[in-house]
Amino acid sequence: MDLKEILGDLLTLEVNTIIKDGMTANKMPALPFALLDILAGYCGRLRGLGLNLEPYFEIDRERLWLMLDEQAGHGEPRAKKLVGEAERAHQKLRGRAPEARIELYHYLTDLWPVLERSELPGPSERRFAMDEVDNGWDSFERVRIAANQALDFRSYETADRMVLMRIVGNCSRLKFVVQGIQRNHEHWSALIPMTRNQLLMGDMHGKGVPLDKLGTAHQATVRKIWELGTEQIAAQTCIQLDGDVLTRLSPAVLEQHNEVVRSLIMKAHHESIGTSLSYWKMLIEVVQRLGNRVLRR
C-alpha cells in the first residue's frame, strides 16, 4: 500500500454495525486458515439457503482447465476469450509461452463457462464436504458462481439477497487476491491451495506465512471480510471528506427489534461513528505533525 492509497482511503470512512448471535475474542488466524474460515462461512450460508454446492465443487481443477480449453478449441466465444486473455496475461507476466498449457489455469479470470448450470442443482448422491474444499482462488470462484446462480434462479427475502450479493462481491475480490498470490509467489504453494486438514497435518514449522508478499490493502480486505462474515449489517454509514454522509439501515434487522432495542443499536452505531472520526482526526494530526517537522528542518 503506498502513501497515495492510504490517503485515498482516508477520504472515505465506512462504519458498520452488526448484530451477531455469538462471537468470541478470537483474532483472525493466519491467512491460509482465514481464507478457509471465510469459505466455510459462505458455504454454510449458501447451504442454509438450500443450495447444493457439490456440483460446483465436484470437478477438479485439471479437468476444469481441460474442459475450458476444449470449449475454446471448439470456438465457444466466452471460453475462447478467457483462454486468449490467460495466454496474453501469462506472456506479459512471464515473458514466454507456458511450458504446459495447464499453467494458464492460474491466469483465468472466470470459470463461468464450465461451472454454470442450466438450473439450480437438486440433491446429489454425493454430499458436499467442506473439509475437501481448499483455499485456492478457484474455490472462491466456485462459491461466487453458485451464489450468483442462486440469485438468478430463486427469489429470496431482501436480507438474504443482500448477503448473497455480498458473497458474490467478496468472492470476486478474494479470487483475484488469492490468484495473485498463487501465480506470483512460489513459496506460498505449501499453504495455498490447501484444505484445512492438509494445513493441520503438514509440518508447519519453517513454513511461516510470508505476509510480506501480500499487499497491505489485500490484508486489510481479507481482515474485513473475515470479520464481517455472513451477518446482516444493521447500520452502515459512509462519510466522505467533501461532507457527504450516507447512512443505510437494514429494515430486516430493525424490524426484528422493538423501539428500545432499535435506539440502542443506533446509539452503538453513533458511538462507532465518533470512534471513526476521532481515529481519522488523529491520523490527520500525525500527518500534519510529520509535515511540520519535516518542513521545520
Next chain:
Amino acid sequence: MPGERIPIDLDFPQLLEELTTGGILIVDRFPDRDDDQVAFRTLIQLDGDVLCSIHAAALTRPDFTELLDAHQQHVRAVLEAKSRRLRLLASGFGFAFGIVGVGVGVGVGVGDVVSFLQGLSVEWAMAAVSSVGGVLLVAVRRTLGDVGVRFLLRRWGLGQGRLERP
C-alpha cells in the same frame, strides 16, 4: 488526578502490524458470564473504517447502555494510547528526514536519497525509521532516564511528557 505512571511503550512493530495488516481489535466480555463469548467487538482499520459487532444477547440486557459506555471508553483509551505511539513514530520520521538532510550535506546525492525513499513502501519505511528511532530512544532513555525522555518528548512537542494509565 494524575494516574499511575507506566513505562514508555516503544513496541512499534506491534503498532505497525495492527495498523497495516489487521487493524486494532478491541473486545469486551460480558461482566457476568464465564464462557468465551464477548459482548462487543470493535475493529478499527488503517483507513479509518470501523466495524462494531454487538452480541445479540447484550441488546436484551437492562445494563446495555452501561456496557456500551464502558466499551466505548475502552476503545477511546486504546486509541489514545495508540495515537501517542503513532505521534512518536511520526517524530521518528521527522528525525530520519533530518538524517537524510545530514547525508545530503556530507555529499550523498539527492537523487540517491530520493530514489531510495521512493523505493520503500510505507510500511517498510515506517518500520526502518521506527527501528532506528526506537533504538535511539531506548539508548537515550538508558542514558537519561524517564525524566530525560520526557524532556525530549516535550522538546519535540509531543504532549505533556507524562504517560498515564487511562
